[in-house]
Every structure is written in C-alpha cells, then in structure tokens.
Amino acid sequence: MKNPPALDQLISSLKVLPGVGPKTAQRMAFHLLQRDKAGAEKLVRALERALTHLTHCERCNTFSETPLCSLCADEERKQHQLCVVEMPADLIMLEQAKCFEGLYFVLMGRISPMDNVGPKEVNLDKLMVRALDGKVEEVVIATNFTAEGEVTAHMIAELLKDKGLKVSRIARGMPVGGELEYVDPVTLAQAVYERRELD
Amino acid sequence: MKNPPALDQLISSLKVLPGVGPKTAQRMAFHLLQRDKAGAEKLVRALERALTHLTHCERCNTFSETPLCSLCADEERKQHQLCVVEMPADLIMLEQAKCFEGLYFVLMGRISPMDNVGPKEVNLDKLMVRALDGKVEEVVIATNFTAEGEVTAHMIAELLKDKGLKVSRIARGMPVGGELEYVDPVTLAQAVYERRELD
Numbered sequence: 001m002k003n004p005p006a007l008d009q010l011i012s013s014l015k016v017l018p019g020v021g022p023k024t025a026q027r028m029a030f031h032l033l034q035r036d037k038a039g040a041e042k043l044v045r046a047l048e049r050a051l052t053h054l055t056h057c058e059r060c061n062t063f064s065e066t067p068l069c070s071l072c073a074d075e076e077r078k079q080h081q082l083c084v085v086e087m088p089a090d091l092i093m094l095e096q097a098k099c100f101e102g103l104y105f106v107l108m109g110r111i112s113p114m115d116n117v118g119p120k121e122v123n124l125d126k127l128m129v130r131a132l133d134g135k136v137e138e139v140v141i142a143t144n145f146t147a148e149g150e151v152t153a154h155m156i157a158e159l160l161k162d163k164g165l166k167v168s169r170i171a172r173g174m175p176v177g178g179e180l181e182y183v184d185p186v187t188l189a190q191a192v193y194e195r196r197e198l199d
Numbered sequence: 200m201k202n203p204p205a206l207d208q209l210i211s212s213l214k215v216l217p218g219v220g221p222k223t224a225q226r227m228a229f230h231l232l233q234r235d236k237a238g239a240e241k242l243v244r245a246l247e248r249a250l251t252h253l254t255h256c257e258r259c260n261t262f263s264e265t266p267l268c269s270l271c272a273d274e275e276r277k278q279h280q281l282c283v284v285e286m287p288a289d290l291i292m293l294e295q296a297k298c299f300e301g302l303y304f305v306l307m308g309r310i311s312p313m314d315n316v317g318p319k320e321v322n323l324d325k326l327m328v329r330a331l332d333g334k335v336e337e338v339v340i341a342t343n344f345t346a347e348g349e350v351t352a353h354m355i356a357e358l359l360k361d362k363g364l365k366v367s368r369i370a371r372g373m374p375v376g377g378e379l380e381y382v383d384p385v386t387l388a389q390a391v392y393e394r395r396e397l398d
Contacts, residue, residue, distance in 0.1 A: 083391075090379040099388030140394055144378040157397045171393035173370030175386040179343040180289040187374040189298030192282075194370035194395070195339055198356045 007033075059130060061123055062088050062106040071104065078102040080137040084127065084156060086110045086144060094142065102140070105130050110148040111155060119155060131160060138166040145172060206232075258329060260322055261287050261305040270303065277301040279336040283326065283355060285309045285343060293341065301339070304329055309347040310354060318354060330359060337365040344371060 003011070007029060014025035032040040056062065057069035064070075071077065071091075081102025085091050091104050107122040119125075131139055139160055143149035157167050173191040174183060183191075202210070206228060213224035231239040255261065256268035263269075270276065270290075280301025284290050290303050306321040318324075330338055338359055342348035356366050372390040373382060382390075 085379065087380075093379045093382070093384070093387060094391070097384035097388040097391070099391040140391065141397070142379060142391070145373050145375055146378065149378075161398075167397045168394040169397050170387075170390040171370055171372030171395060172375060172390070173372035173393075174344050175374060175383065176344055176371060176389050177383075177385070179345065179348075180284065180292050180341060181286075183292070184374065184376075185292070185296035185298075186376070188292060188369075189296040190375050191369040191371070192293070192296070192298040192339065192341070194372075195367040196370060196393070198340070198366045198368055199360075 056108070060104050060106055061108060061126055061130075062091060062104070079135045081140060082131055082136045082138070083140040083142050085142050086149060086152070090142065090144075100140070102138075107143070107152065110143060110146075111152040112148045122152065124156065124159065127156065128159060131165060132163060136165065138168060140168050140170065142170045255307075259303050259305055260307060260325055260329075261290060261303070278334045280339060281330055281335045281337070282339045282341050284341050285348065285351070289341065289343075299339070301337075306342070306351065309342060309345075310351040311347045321351065323355065323358065326355065327358060330364060331362060335364065337367060339367050339369065341369045 010029045010033075011022070011025045014020055014028050015022065017025075020028070032043075053065050054063050055065070055067075057064040057072055058067050059072040060069060062069055062071075066073075078101045081100070082105055083094065083100055083102055084105045084107065085094065086107050086109060088106055091106055094100055094104075105127050107124075107127070109117055109122045111117055111119065111122055130136070139156070141153045141156055143152045143156075153169055157169075160167050171194070172187070173194060174180075174187065180188060209228045209232075210221070210224045213219055213227050214221065216224075219227070231242075252264050253262050254264070254266075256263040256271055257266050258271040259268060261268055261270075265272075277300045280299070281304055282293065282299055282301055283304045283306065284293065285306050285308060287305055290305055293299050293303075304326050306323075306326070308316055308321045310316055310318065310321055329335070338355070340352045340355055342352045342355075352368055356368075359366050370393070371386070372393060373379075373386065379387060
C-alpha cells in the first residue's frame with residue numbers, strides 16, 4: 001500500500017525541519033492531519049506571514065518586520081559597544097544574561113569553508129559598515145567557542161584590527177559554579193592558560 | 200524481629216560513606232556478607248593499609264605513602280609555579296588536562312564557616328610555608344568556582360598579596376567548544392565581563 005502523494009509530500013516537506021527524520025515527519029503529519037487541523041492551518045499562516053514580512057534589520061542584521069529592529073531603535077542602549085553573535089538565539093541568551101547594554105550585530109551564521117560559507121555569507125561587509133559608523137568604540141566578539149566560531153572570530157578581529165577599534169573576545173574558562181572534578185580537560189587547560197592575575 | 204548487633208553495626212558504619220543512607224547501607228551490607236565475602240575482606244585490608252600507611256606529603260599535603268609524594272619528588276617539574284587545589288581529585292584532573300608543569304598544594308578541603316571549616320582546617324599555615332620557600336614565584340589558585348571555593352581563593356590571595364608573589368586565578372568563562380545557546384546565563388555574563396582584548 002502506498003501513501004497518497006499529498007501525504008508523501010507533506011511528510012517529505014516536514015523533513016526540512018532540523019532534527020526531523022522520516023519517522024518523526026510521518027508522526028507529525030498524521031498528528032496535524034488527524035488531530036490538529038486548526039494547528040496546521042495556523043502553521044500555514046505563520047509560515048506565510050514570516051516568509052512575506054520578515055526581513056533583516058538594516059543595522060544589526062537580525063530578523064525584523066520593520067527596517068530597524070526594536071533593539072536597534074532603542075536609544076537607551078549604549079551606542080559605543082557592538083557585540084557580534086552568530087544567530088538571533090545567541091542575542092536572546094545574552095539579553096537574558098543581562099550583562100551587556102550595547103548593541104548587537106547578528107552574522108546569521110559562522111564561517112565554515114566545509115559548507116561553502118565564507119565571509120560574504122556571514123555578512124562581514126555589512127558588519128564592517130556597521131562597526132565603522134563612527135560611534136562604535138569596542139567590538140565584543142561573542143561567536144561560539146567551536147572551530148567555526150573561532151575562525152569567524154579570528155577573521156573579524158583581523159578585519160577590524162587596523163581600524164582603530166578595540167576588539168575583545170568573551171572569556172573562556174570554568175563555568176560559574178563549576179568544579180574542577182567535573183569539567184572537561186580542554187576547558188580546564190584553557191582556564192589555566194588564561195588565568196588572570198589577582199591584585 | 201531485630202538485626203543482630205554486628206549487622207546493625209556494619210550497616211551503621213557503612214553510612215559513613217558519603218551519599219549512603221540507611222537503605223543503601225543495608226543493601227551494601229547484605230551484598231558483602233552474602234555474595235562477596237572476598238571483596239569485604241579485601242576492603243578490610245585496604246582500609247587498614249590506608250589507615251596505617253597513608254599520610255600527607257610534607258610539601259604538597261596530598262595523600263602519600265612516602266614523606267614526599269612522587270610528584271613533589273619529580274625534579275622535572277617547574278619549581279617556580281605552585282597550583283593550589285581543594286582535593287587530590289582536582290590535582291588528577293589538572294594532570295590529565297596536561298596544562299600545568301609546576302607543583303601543587305592540596306588544601307584537603309575548602310573554607311566553609313557553615314561547616315566549621317576555617318583557615319586552619321584547610322592547612323593555610325602549611326601553604327604559606329610552602330609558597331614562601333624562596334623558589335615559588337607564582338601561585339595559581341584553582342579552587343572550585345563555588346561559593347566556598349571563591350571564599351577560599353580570596354583568603355589565599357589576601358594572605359599572599361603582600362609577600363611579593365604573583366597570584367593568579369584560573370579563568371572563568373565559556374567552556375571550550377561551548378555554544379552561547381546552551382550555556383547558563385551567569386557563566387555567559389561572566390564571559391562578557393571578563394572578555395579579553397584581542398590584539
């Protein structure tokens with residue numbers, strides 16, 4: 001017995017979602033069709049709206065429905081600090097951590113030659129224009145501490161180095177509350193190498 | 200029905216082990232007596248040997264069967280760096296991380312006023328003598344990033360500050376390989392506050 005083509009197509013389409021394989025896609029499809037048609041319709045409308053209305057903030061490059069996102073439009077934020085992150089989720093994490101009062105730039109990715117993602121794909125041109133607006137004094141690089149995130153950080157630092165801007169990288173080390181016995185050896189080694197002098 | 204006193208005493212004695220309550224102690228006791236008498240005998244001998252032969256290394260304070268532990272006796276280690284840790288397990292982690300070639304001092308605890316553990320109980324007198332041997336130039340404090348570990352680090356730094364020694368603390372920040380999306384907010388905030396300038 002074969003599935004009707006429309007069902008096959010739905011199942012196959014659900015597989016575009018990250019982490020969703022054939023079995024999960026099939027279960028999702030059956031759920032939507034049998035139990036939650038209203039939910040499925042809501043999903044359709046949300047996808048349509050996102051596809052038509054969402055664009056990138058012209059300053060920070062994050063997703064926005066307006067030319068300027070609400071954060072960039074907020075004049076209370078410190079204009080002289082610019083924090084560079086890979087994805088909007090990282091920006092949200094930093095905002096939740098309440099540790100940064102400046103503005104952001106969202107790369108929407110990280111440099112990854114293996115996946116054909118180069119400087120252009122992560123909007124480094126746009127970042128340069130943003131960082132050199134004359135108001136920014138410090139660029140805080142907060143890309144992930146993965147191989148790709150580190151390459152990206154290095155390239156950004158290289159590009160900004162000669163422009164008279166202060167460039168910094170968020171710290172690597174022991175997690176707050178962390179115990180030596182339970183941390184991985186690479187992180188522990190880094191915490192020793194990057195130890196800070198106490199005065 | 201009551202247990203024979205010898206059994207009750209064994210169960211009660213097993214409760215000295217950390218994390219072992221009455222039920223676990225009872226299960227352990229039954230297991231040893233019914234299924235693994237050889238193991239129980241081995242445990243007796245090991246405990247006896249440890250109690251008679253184990254002492255503290257006179258230099259670094261870790262457990263040792265000889266006056267000087269093998270690490271302190273190793274002349275290849277750098278004599279000018281002294282790393283202070285809470286427990287022998289921390290020393291082992293640092294050795295596995297292969298990031299430090301100096302010598303250690305093991306406090307055998309951390310300052311914890313709530314548990315009546317003060318400077319004396321964590322051997323700060325012995326540490327002072329060790330650190331001021333004339334060869335040590337830098338003391339790297341690698342106590343845990345818990346409340347007690349931080350208090351201990353602070354007190355050690357205060358004591359050593361005026362003695363002309365360089366005192367440093369292993370870094371706090373993002374774990375190596377860490378992604379912003381999955382790290383806790385306090386650690387992320389710390390990583391931003393302790394960002395390092397790139398040159």
